[in-house]
Amino acid sequence: MKVRVSRKEHFNAAHRLYNPAWPDQKNREVFGKCANPNYHGHNYELVVSVTGTPDDGTGYVMDTKILSDLVRREIIDLFDHKNLNLDLPHFKHLNPTAENIARVIWDILRPHIKAELDLKITLYETERNFVEYPAD
Amino acid sequence: MKVRVSRKEHFNAAHRLYNPAWPDQKNREVFGKCANPNYHGHNYELVVSVTGTPDDGTGYVMDTKILSDLVRREIIDLFDHKNLNLDLPHFKHLNPTAENIARVIWDILRPHIKAELDLKITLYETERNFVEYPAD
């Protein structure tokens, strides 16, 4: 049986929900106050989980210190204190919903995690709204 | 790969654990202080999760604003500041354990969620006691 190991990090960012292929009126209708053209923001809590068999020598699936350093270098330095729509090329043509942010983070981290380990992203946009990718 | 989106709401309710098919003495033996005939109560934290593929236009599996409105209209208005045993017909012949409350909530919400989305209920009776339905 495998073990899942999780590390929680956080970043603070501004964003707005906006589909550039739609007229402003439709964006306002669909996204409501989340479409505010001057942006709003969140404290995102990010949980990165890896699943595998603990190593006999270390007792680790993956050293959470190494996992934390990886997430900080690849994700936190890129996302923290940024405007997701303006500062990150990933969201130039992609609406930064929690669903899409989680998928972007998974895509960035996947090549840095050993192939035999499964990777899962949980992203809290607020304490009451959160997403998991992939779903179990 | 699919995304799971979750929305957390809460309600405050009174209940007692009691099987009307049993004599009082057996109820007291099985349910202990939870069988107090004058009831006790909880702040229930309810997480409603839907799993599916994000829409290309919105980037949403389901708009959490719409999900929150649905849960408030169908569940919170029904359960909040109520006595589950006395005020809700669902528990007239069903013991309001966390397990059964979660199943009742799932049954109420399922017809309101698109068929292609999976639905899962997580219910915290206290910070230290919680249930998930269906189990992963």
Add this chain to the structure above:
Amino acid sequence: MKVRVSRKEHFNAAHRLYNPAWPDQKNREVFGKCANPNYHGHNYELVVSVTGTPDDGTGYVMDTKILSDLVRREIIDLFDHKNLNLDLPHFKHLNPTAENIARVIWDILRPHIKAELDLKITLYETERNFVEYPAD
């Protein structure tokens, strides 16, 4: 300079807000859904704080094990899994608002705490509603 030591406990109880000196109609107007005649309930989180000078021998203002045992014996055994309006004589003529519950708890505990220690009660009715007595 003194040190304040705090211990957090919890209890689950049913109650309704109701002033027996008022007609039902006025109770409904003032207390809204909190006046539901069949009661509702909460997970109360109770923080008991004592302030004084640490003892030179123990390094304690008060042993939190002793404080916890005291709170469990005098308060939790009395309040937990109870209906505050029906099961506790303290609220026979006193509306069990968070303010009044905190004052009742303070009155019960005060004689059990050494006179040279200050006592303060913080009571969370929900995560978002709480009271402190006495106010700093």
Add this chain to the structure above:
Amino acid sequence: MKVRVSRKEHFNAAHRLYNPAWPDQKNREVFGKCANPNYHGHNYELVVSVTGTPDDGTGYVMDTKILSDLVRREIIDLFDHKNLNLDLPHFKHLNPTAENIARVIWDILRPHIKAELDLKITLYETERNFVEYPAD
């Protein structure tokens, strides 16, 4: 002895730390990544506390439902899903640090709270950074 009653609300907003009287270079030196010209954001948790003597009839210092409605009408509707620098006139010439946001909120709410009640604002910018105004 008085009782303090607190109600917690939240809002999500974008901001940047920036003193318009200073050159950009000094803003970058003093505020670091918080000065990002494209903004970042937070989930602000706001605790509004009022202190006074409970009313004999209601048992309330202040009905937290009324307090919550007031805070939502006067503060949340103004701050939520906004850019504090661009959308709120209060911060046109005032740097939106947590300290200054708390003072602005206090100034807005003070006239709406009965004169005999003390008012205190606690504002969490993140789970790890928070301010209280006035300090006890």
Add this chain to the structure above:
Amino acid sequence: MKVRVSRKEHFNAAHRLYNPAWPDQKNREVFGKCANPNYHGHNYELVVSVTGTPDDGTGYVMDTKILSDLVRREIIDLFDHKNLNLDLPHFKHLNPTAENIARVIWDILRPHIKAELDLKITLYETERNFVEYPAD
């Protein structure tokens, strides 16, 4: 469909990460400050989850009071206020990483849980580091 029921308990313990088959220098390189020969410690939060079909009579998958009593007797009494490396025979030849602690706890509890119920352990070493066994 089955229901998962979870009960959260906690214990406080000292430990160090150390593989006795390795020289001290390699232990320091791999485990860093976690290898401090004088130990460090944690408040471990332990969630024990059982999955099955609620009983028709009780409405319980398993009474959380019985589950809590079991976990306290078999796990908390063994682990709480202990040095995992020195006081528990289980870790005499096994490095007490969160992964290994979760597996030891699962092995201890499994024979005490009915065969038709699935068992899962979630262990928080800190609020930001946690493991699940078995992974879903």
Add this chain to the structure above:
Amino acid sequence: MKVRVSRKEHFNAAHRLYNPAWPDQKNREVFGKCANPNYHGHNYELVVSVTGTPDDGTGYVMDTKILSDLVRREIIDLFDHKNLNLDLPHFKHLNPTAENIARVIWDILRPHIKAELDLKITLYETERNFVEYPAD
């Protein structure tokens, strides 16, 4: 009116409660399982609060980035992943109760904080046991 600004940090440490001036038997009687000679440990959450008047130029009482850097350099580097009894000279003759740890931290930090700012330490030994120094 002044503003209080707080920054939360954490450290993980082992300790035992033990008064070296007392025989072992008395230590066991007074401190119970906290006197375990092989130590136990905690995830300590440390809140450092400074109170003063915000600067007109920055809007800060104190930059929480500077406060955080100070606390990490002076406290976290000293306490984290350590055995308080064995690794810190401060507790060679002082019992490391939460009360005494808070006072030691205050004494270390006070000279590094501007004289016109008040300093307060809040230390959580567990989620349910915490101390404040000085008491308000």
